[in-house]
Amino acid sequence: MFEVQPYPELSWSLSRHKTLLTCVRKYAYDYYVSHNGWLRDADSLARQTYRLKKITNLEMYFGSIVHDLIYQIIQQVLQNKQIPTEEKVVTEIRHHLNRGFIEATRKEHLWNNRPKHYTMLHEIYYSQTNELPVGKVQKITDRLNTTVKNFFASQSFADVLNKQDMQFIESEKFRYMKIAGVKIFVVMDLLYKDLEQNKWVIVDWKTGKSSEEDRNQLALYALYLQQKYKIQDLNDIIIRNEYLLEGTHVEHQLTEQDLLNVQNLYQISMEQMKSYLEEPEKNKPKPIPQFPMQENPNICARCNYQELCFPSSAT
Template structure:
């Protein structure tokens, strides 16, 4: 049952860790000031912060739309339902992107009241022009057909179609494991066991480029799988990145040291997070003023909280 709490439950994820390292003020807004901002009786700062937290940008929104449609397609395959054509998927992505533009430019009043149910694009909210940068439009347009085509041709979708030899698990959901009583959140795009090879396969669809953080993400996946399904050997776990921009995939075989490294990262990171609290038992943060602001204007220009940090910002 949902319980209204004065302060959020302490948890950990790689995205939370990255936010803390990028900007402590953004970290405070994301994980504390916005808490309960969805409630009708929330104070004005909580409502405003929660609303701003929900802002997205064109690239992120594109990736979210693609991931959701991939999930829906895979579910249709597993339920023996008709699979949409590539062109139909492209049209649906284009439709959703157009809808997000309309919501951002013509339905801001609805987004203000229900930010979870309407899309607001960062490029629109902070530009005052009601126009998206042409370069971004061109980039997404170039990616659209390529991404969809490469998904249908991917190794992992081929495995999905060959479902009689695979055992699929629910994966596109928030999952977590507990370490010392604290939830570590993990999101996996696709998880199945190859019955012919005896391996577990975790798939991560990538609509952008690879990053240095990928390996820690993969190690968290492996840790979760070991804990959830009592897997003794890492040799039984294959983690695959499907790069939909260039149509390639990379299978990773992790070592025990990868797991040691990510557990060390978690321990150090959590200690830093707890140092930002005045009461770790109840997860009560220090005053917002004690969370320092980012000084790099390039990072600030991409942030959702410009109007809070720089009140003169429209």
């Protein structure tokens, strides 16, 4: 039975680590102040913070739509259902983008009450206009057909179509492993075993450009897979990034050093996270003023919490 707790459970993920590095105050809002903000009787700050946490931006919204549709298409293949055409997928993505725009511009009152179930775009919320930046709209429009075309032509989708030689594992759900009692969350886009090669394959779909963080993300996935399925040889794990914008894929052969690096990253990151706790055994955070704010105005301009940090300038 679900029981309301005054403080969240301490956990770790690469996204949580990245948030801490980006802005400690944002980290506090994301993981502590917003806690229980979905409850009807939550205090006004928790509800406001939770609502702001749910704001997305056009690029992230596009990426989430693409990921969701890819998951659905793969499930259709595995269930021997009819596969949609590229044109139909493009049309479906446009439909979702338009729906999100309508929700952000015409249904803010619904989003205010149920922010998890409605879309609010950062570009709309903080501009207080009903128009998206023309440049951003053009960028997403340019990406749309390219991304869908490259997905259908990708190596990983070819593997899905060749499903008789693959053993698919339900991948896109919350999985975790534990280190020293702390849950480390891992969310993989696609996971399967190539029965012919006798190798595990982890796929991560990317709708943006490659980054230096990709390797650590993949190493974390490999560490989870190694522990979960007792895999002794890292050569039995193929890690693949599918860059849908560029139409390329990159496979990595990770080493034990890669796994050690991500474990060291976790330990250093966790020590820093715990330094902001007033009562570590309860995961009770220190008062919000002890979480320093970001001083880079460019980062602040993209943040969901502008109205909390700069209430006088937020419109």
